[in-house]
Amino acid sequence: MIVITGASGQLGRLVIEALLQTVPAGEIVAAVRNPEKIADLAARGVQVRVADYDQPASLAAAFAGADKLLLISANEVGRRVPQHRAVIEAATAAGVGLLAYTSILHADSSPLPLAAEHQETEALIRASGLPAVILRNGWYTENYLAGIPTALQYGVVLGSAGAGRIASAARTDYAAAAAAVLTRDDQAGHIYELAGDESYTLAELAAEIAKQSGQAVNYQNLPESEFKAALLGAGLPDFLVTLLAESDVGASKGGLFDDSRQLSQLIGRSTTSLANMVAAQLAATAA
Template sequence: MIVITGATGQLGRLVIAALLKTTPASNIVAAVRNLDKAKDLADLGVQVRYADYNQPASWDAALAGASKVLLISSSEIGQRFVQHRTVVDAAKRANVQLLAYTSVLHADTSPLGLAAEHLATEQYLAKADVPFAILRHGWYTENYTGSLAASIAHGTLYGSAGDGKIASASRADYALADATVLTTENQAGKIYELAGDSAYTLTELAAEVSKQTGKTIHYVNLPEPEYQALLVKIGLPDAFAHLIADSDTGASKGALYDNSKQLTQLIGRATTPLAELVAAAI
C-alpha cells in the first residue's frame, strides 16, 4: 500500500494520477487534512484517510498497513521540519519499506533560504532508521508560467534572477518521477537531483512569451529587496514575497540549474519543453 501525503495539493493529485496508471486504486492512500476536498479521489477508489501535519496522533491510523510513503513537503514555511519529523516518526512506527521525500534541488549546497528546512528533514531521515529515498525537485515551470497574465498585460516580466539558468520542468514531470520511485524496487538510500532537460534565463522566458503572443515582453531585473517590495505591493504576503525573491536571487547563483538528466532517466522520456508550457499558460 502506498500513502501519499498532502494528496489534495497540486503535486499530490498528479502523483496519484500517475500511480493509477499502474497501481490499483485500492492500494493507494490519500492522506489529507480536509476529507471533503478528496471526494473525487475516493470516487476513483483511492482510500482517503485523515492526517494533519499539526496533529501527530493522526498519523498512526493514516499509515496503517503502508509499505511505502511519499512525504510531500509541507507548504508552511518555518514549520516544515517539525511537521515532516512527525511523519517520519510515524513511518518508523509503521515499519514502512520506503519513505520518499520531496526535497529541493542540491539541498546540501543550495543558497536558497527554503533549502534549510529541506536539508534538516534529510538529515533527520538519515538518522531515523527508516529506509528512505530523496527526491530533490528543481523548479516547477508553472512557478513562472502561472503568473504570465500580468506580464502579458503590462508588457514586462519582473524578477531578480539575472542571467541565472533555470532548469525547470512541469509539475507533472516531477509527479511521474515520484510515482516511478514509489513503484520501483531497490530505491532505499538513493538521492535524485531532478531538473528539466534544458535551461533558460528569464530574459529567454520573456522572449518565448513574446514569440507566442506577438507582443513584446521585456524582462526587468530588480535587486532582491525591490522585487520583494513589488510582490508585496501586488498583494502577496510578506513571507511568500520573500521566498519568491530569495529564490530568484538563488537562481542567479545557479541554485535552479542541474544538467544530470536524472529526471528524464526516471520518467523515460524528455521533460516537457518550456514552449509547450508557455503555450498552455497563455
C-alpha cells in the same frame, strides 16, 4: 500499500493520478487533512485517511499497513521541520518499508534559504534509519507561468535572477518521478537531483512569451528589495513574496540549475518543454 501525504495538493493529486495508471486504486492511500477535498478520488476507489502533520495521532492511523510512503514537504515554511519530524516518527513506528521525500534541488549545497528546512529533514530521515529515497525537486515551471497575464499587461517580466539559468520542469514531470520510485524496487538509498532537460534565463522566458504572444515583453532585473516591493504591490502575501524573491536571488547564483537529466531518465521521457508550457498558459489566459 502506498500512502501519499498532502494528497489534496497540486503535486499530491498528480502523483496519485500517475500511480493510478499502474496501481490498483485500493492499494493507494490519500492522506489529507480535509477528506472532502478529494471526494472524487474516493469515488474512484482510492483509500482516504485523515492525516494532519500537527496531530501525530492521526498519522499513526493514516500510515497503518503502509509499505511505501511519500512525504510531500509541508507548505508552511518555517514549520516544516517539526511537521516532517512527526511524519518520520510515525512512519518509523508503522514499519514503513520505504519513505520517499520531496526535497529541493542540490539541498546540501543550495544557495536558496528555502533549502535549510529540507537539509534538516534529510538529516532526520538519515537518523531515523528508515529505508528512504530523496527526490530533490527543482523549480516548477508553473511558478513563473502564473505571471504571464501580468507580463502581457505591462510588457515586462520582473525578477532578481540576473543571468542565472533555471532548469525547471512541470509538476506532472515531478509527479511522474515520484510515482516511478514508488513502484520500483531497490530505491532505498537513492538521491535524485531532479530538473528539466532544458534551462533558460528569465530574459529568455520573456522572449518566449513575446514570441508566442506577438506582444513586446522584456525582462527587467531588479535588486531583491525592489523586486519584493513590486510583488507586494501586486498583492502577493508576505510569505510568498519572500519565497519568490529569495529563490530568484538563489537562481542568480546557480541554485535552480542542473544538467544531469536525472528526471527525464527516471520518467523515461523528455521533460515538458518551456515552449509547450508557455503555449498552454497563453491559451488558458486567452480563454
